[in-house]
Amino acid sequence: MVRLALLGAGRIGNIHGRNVLLNPEAQLVALYDPYQPNADSLSEALGCQQMTAEQIFADPTIDGILVCSATDTHADLIEQAVATGKHVFCEKPIDLSLPRVQEVVAKVKASNIIAMLAFNRRFDPNFALLQQRIAAGEIGEVEMVSIISKDPAPPPVEYINVSGGLFRDMTIHDFDMARFLLGEEIVEVSAQASCLVDAAIGEAGDVDTALVMLRTKSGKLAQISNSRRASFGYDQRLEVHGSLGMLTATNVNEHTLTSYTQAGVTQAKPLHFFLERYEQAYKSELAGFISVLNGADAVLPSMDDGCQALLLAEAAILSVQQGRSVAVSEIG
Amino acid sequence: MVRLALLGAGRIGNIHGRNVLLNPEAQLVALYDPYQPNADSLSEALGCQQMTAEQIFADPTIDGILVCSATDTHADLIEQAVATGKHVFCEKPIDLSLPRVQEVVAKVKASNIIAMLAFNRRFDPNFALLQQRIAAGEIGEVEMVSIISKDPAPPPVEYINVSGGLFRDMTIHDFDMARFLLGEEIVEVSAQASCLVDAAIGEAGDVDTALVMLRTKSGKLAQISNSRRASFGYDQRLEVHGSLGMLTATNVNEHTLTSYTQAGVTQAKPLHFFLERYEQAYKSELAGFISVLNGADAVLPSMDDGCQALLLAEAAILSVQQGRSVAVSEIG
């Protein structure tokens, strides 16, 4: 039985906290949130005590922490986990600054802790199955990967301002997915981006619509398309073209009904957003972390995976700025 | 907070028992199973005490019982619930004998207890949504209902022998679904049936493949197709044709992947059987029962609904025997 503590009781902390309760192999020992109403409400809902971060790190009975706090606290908390020997499950990103991320990754690598960066999409049952079937050789050699990833609606500009921008905040998931599916490191990045959805995003110095092309050393290619707004809902699809065939994963829809009327044949929209679409992925990623703490031999997305995805984001940003293809080796 | 006791700790008792634990508005107080290993294993898994049936009925703090025991105990247990004022959630069937069912229904009607016959398919999210959209008038007047219902593989003959036969055991769900969707009582039944899947079923006096036609007073029609074996998995679909259009509910599939190779374009099979397909339906039907015990104003499938479905099964059996259309009024 793994003993965990939760740092951060906001929306995502709520999800992970509740998922610990549903997992028979782990126990939620304590939680902390500097915003007292969140801390009170979740500790009551989950029937778990509150402790300060210091108390959590000092408690020798706690095996690991779930970092669900504000982005700018992640790097420090991971370092404290390294220092105190706690295993870490951390929401992305590690940090928005590449040097800071590299520093943290180096410390984690030098330690003995199990540290997982929670790229939830790797744990989506359909995406995970797709990756397994590729790895099993069903479509031969992977040649081209297409990742479609669009949010239902743009976030408020306040969020944009602290997000690190589209490539570091949103595309980062797709960069990780590209690496996950290509099975080979990416060496070159080209990107084009526009502000077409919300002028306020452009005024904040960011973009809301983007295309990216990626290339591995052996010449495998990947493309990503992003928009901050898909009027029909969360658009999350994969398409992998290989030497022997193609594998695709479509959206998960609200229901299985089809309506046939004079107006046409109408089906369900995709599940609205990430909380609905990745509900099972959140459960599975936490279960993966807990199982490894319990001794299972599974591959988890590492802090270094987080760093590699950020490298690709930096290369994409540079590609847009300079209107050229960027070698990943130029970054960092 | 509703206090419930579970009678029967077999496969379906396991499901309902666990679902009580997940429901924050109810509490599982006790369970009973005459087969001690089942009782021990589930009471340990759920952390709930064991009591005898007598103790359960005698305990004034218990609000309701979940009847998940052997079929031939259902009617007696419902009568005891009536006698002791416990609400009842009962797995189908009430009984395989129509007179016995009618007796039980009469006693329930004369009582004040809340009694629900657990026709799980009404609570499948897709089927429930389909019924709501029909009721909201989306396709105008319902004119023809098609129910496709096939099991992945036939049960052993030992099961067939105690099942009451295909119409009372399997089609009964479809009879209830037809009533649910037609929104009008059925007055006429015709059926044709064969033994095509497993000769042993025929030797046991039963059939494994059947078609049924139903007719309401105003002339609405419904058809059911049943097989004890669909090599590709559990086939559970609805199609409702109305004056303004058609609404269908397809199978729920194992995943969202599609594979494109020289051999063709291949998608997932339906979820294998009822435990997978109706997992959410089991949660929702219990939640419905609990919510009504807590005062909610919802319509639950009643003991009388169970009786009406059995009437249709009896009519279908007579139709096959006599090679004619049977008026429901001829039965019972």
Add this chain to the structure above:
Amino acid sequence: MVRLALLGAGRIGNIHGRNVLLNPEAQLVALYDPYQPNADSLSEALGCQQMTAEQIFADPTIDGILVCSATDTHADLIEQAVATGKHVFCEKPIDLSLPRVQEVVAKVKASNIIAMLAFNRRFDPNFALLQQRIAAGEIGEVEMVSIISKDPAPPPVEYINVSGGLFRDMTIHDFDMARFLLGEEIVEVSAQASCLVDAAIGEAGDVDTALVMLRTKSGKLAQISNSRRASFGYDQRLEVHGSLGMLTATNVNEHTLTSYTQAGVTQAKPLHFFLERYEQAYKSELAGFISVLNGADAVLPSMDDGCQALLLAEAAILSVQQGRSVAVSEIG
């Protein structure tokens, strides 16, 4: 090169006449229509001469005739073809009277002419492929056939009055399809029918909504659902359940586009009606006839197939009238 003459220059005569022109192995020698405007317009469009029926039958250079005239002339024309040794391609039905049909079939059988009753759906590329794949054993033994067949809108009552009624006019196609797919003669028929679409149809003594169940000697089952009105277009689908799997043929749709908006995910409707849906089937059935006249060894739907389908229609009518299952052996 086969030399053909066309009898009847209405809507269906137009189709077959034009299809002869597109077929490099046949020549349209002449046409006849008692309604002069039709005859003039089509003979001009096709660049073919007009002859009277008498001249056509008397012309020794004409190999075969295409009977596309009014229903009540079919039987006489087939008999004249027998008498004059012309091959016959005849639109359904042979006649609405069973004894008259049996008389014609007997004469055709006793002759040496090639006589085809044009059940167009057997030649739909998708339906034909489905039948071939069944015959090749892809789904093992056929156990249940489902035929969905609905028109987009009811015909005028004037048509109903001369049509012979739903079973002889519309379901007749489905009876033939059931025989085509079951691969075994049908021995028993049950039907239920209502007038739900247009009260005028009921006043004319006909029905517009019907279900039929069919049974072969070995116990294979089939079901047909018919409506004179499907608001979303012509609904023509097949579903065949076998011991090793299921094969379905969906509707053919207007286009391949899908629209994803806030309102939902919308696809094309089925092709509107038989002229659009069976455009290729009309070409293929004529090509089949021509190829057999040219010596090919293909199976064409025969006059006897027309008779068998009519027997099933008569059985269905009797089943509705008497509220019982009817043995086909009772008819005719």
Add this chain to the structure above:
Amino acid sequence: MVRLALLGAGRIGNIHGRNVLLNPEAQLVALYDPYQPNADSLSEALGCQQMTAEQIFADPTIDGILVCSATDTHADLIEQAVATGKHVFCEKPIDLSLPRVQEVVAKVKASNIIAMLAFNRRFDPNFALLQQRIAAGEIGEVEMVSIISKDPAPPPVEYINVSGGLFRDMTIHDFDMARFLLGEEIVEVSAQASCLVDAAIGEAGDVDTALVMLRTKSGKLAQISNSRRASFGYDQRLEVHGSLGMLTATNVNEHTLTSYTQAGVTQAKPLHFFLERYEQAYKSELAGFISVLNGADAVLPSMDDGCQALLLAEAAILSVQQGRSVAVSEIG
């Protein structure tokens, strides 16, 4: 009635020649092919006389020519058409040399002839409908276009050697489609390309797998993915994301059957290659040309459209060579 002559009696000449015969508003007067067996065979099949190119251009009764000859003759033939006042329907490309194309385009612009470059995909019924629905505003402003275009199998290296390379030969269709759908000129091009399918293609100096990103002045984006080999058949799909929704056009498949077995749920593959997939498009593009010659007011893809697509191909080639985004204004 438009009088046309055909130059080139190879595979594509066969298609267009036969389609003239099917079109009631045009007449095929003559054909020419320097390879006598082709000329003989097609002139016999179509019942049309043979003339030399000189005779065709000199014949004042001929309204227009269909250029279906070898690529390196196209530019000269168009110039002769300009000189002799014949309208021109020309297979792509005009020429593989950009300066030569620009020269031809200038001459055509200065003339009064109707000159159409036969980008067949604009006339595919589904793609044409998609463009119309976009233009009608159904999905608001176009923001991102995705074009998937893969051949079933790579051509022989002999073809590669004279093709101009993947971007000028294959992607050229997608460049035209991008312009067709974006409704705005493209200003920037980035491409990445690999040789993954056939090493012989790489040895010939070409690529067989490519991604392209395009950008218009207002920031609309498009992406193209190409492969010379899709093991499952010709992969031709469009996806357009707009401010109010998304419109997609899927592949056209071989049939509408679905097979459900233990092995999975299997559907048809896409139509094998362009002759099957674009059969209707070939008819429609010729019909468009003929209708404009007959005075209709329709927009045809012009010689300048061919030039613009070639500009984008040149930009893509430069982008791959120099590893940078290329402004279209740099080319030509």
